Amino acid sequence: MLMTDLDSKMVYDLLIAFSSYTELKRKILVCLAHIYPQAVSGSQLSALIGYSGQARTLYRGVLDRLKDDTVILLDKLTSKLYSIRINHDHPLMRLLIEISQENGLELKTKYLTLLQSGEMNE
Amino acid sequence: MNNLQNVAKQEYFIIKFLEISVLCLAIILVIFFLSTMFKSDSIQITIILYDSIPFYGFLIASIGFVGGLTYWRWYRIPPALQNALIPYFEGLGFITKQTLFHILRVYITPDIYFQIKISLHKFTSNEDCLFYMESMRLLTVFQNPGEFKRIAAQYLLCPDLVRQKFTTTCELEEVHLRSLLLTSAIKELVRIQK
DSSP, X not given: OOHHHHHHXXXXXXXXXXXXXXXXXXXXXXXXXXXXXXXXXXHHHHHHTTOOSOHHHIIIIIHXXXXXXTSEXXXXXXXXXXXXXXXXXXXXXXXXXXXXXXXXXXXXXXXXXXXXXXXXHO | OHHHHHHHHHHHHHHHHXXXXXXXXXXXXXXXXXXXXXXXXXXXXXXXXXXXXXHHHHHHHHHHHHHHHHHHHHHSOOHHHHHHHHHHHHHTTOEEEEETTTEEEEEEETTEEEEEEEEEEETTTTEEEEEEEEEOOOTTGXXXXXXXXXXXXXXXXXXXXXXXXXXXXXXXXXXXXXXXXXXXXXXXXXXXXO
């Protein structure tokens, strides 16, 4: 099998698997892939994907389900503070990270700017 | 979708109301039974009601009726959800079988199936209508755990090595595509094992 065939198969798998997720989950994964290897808290993530401070809904529902599917890593730092990052050991997520890091420099800069401005406001 | 979510939440609260009603009726029955047995006059209402109507018969009939209603609500999948799920699977040529507690079993072939458990409402996450999907027990997983994990990763499923199952939890709008992914994952693993 040619390398290009293998890549296109993986890209197809990623596309199909990604399509099965809701818009919110897709936004989260795209965001985390762009800012990789940086980890973010729930409130930072909700600000990055354009959700107004309703991080609580992310904590309990969507993030837990993404964690169950082993696509993100959710580390509990305190009772209310989580460290969220994409699971780079997952083959499809590794591919997503590679694609995002290679082609999404502009978006990555925007995400990081938002992250820094958020930190300064805090 | 929002309408279906509202239906699910409404059904959840109806079931909870029925469960509490059965429990309350059972408690009342026990209290009256004990007070009659010990000939206690402390609860005056016992005497009034006991003399006026066939109280025990009425109470037992009520428990039976409300209990039956609860059982039926536990058994059936709300019609709106059923209309969104079952025709889809049957259109794909799958056979569906309903079991207790809102579990729908979908047979891809007579010997390959997966289950969808419908949670009408989850208080912990405050979400309406979540679906927990799990494959049948794939008995030869231990012979090839590497492939099992690879296929799970390919379809964004959780590989449950201990229970030898693929699992995933998803929302209402994800259930159709994710059940197709689960089907593909099961078929691929079965094909490799053969």
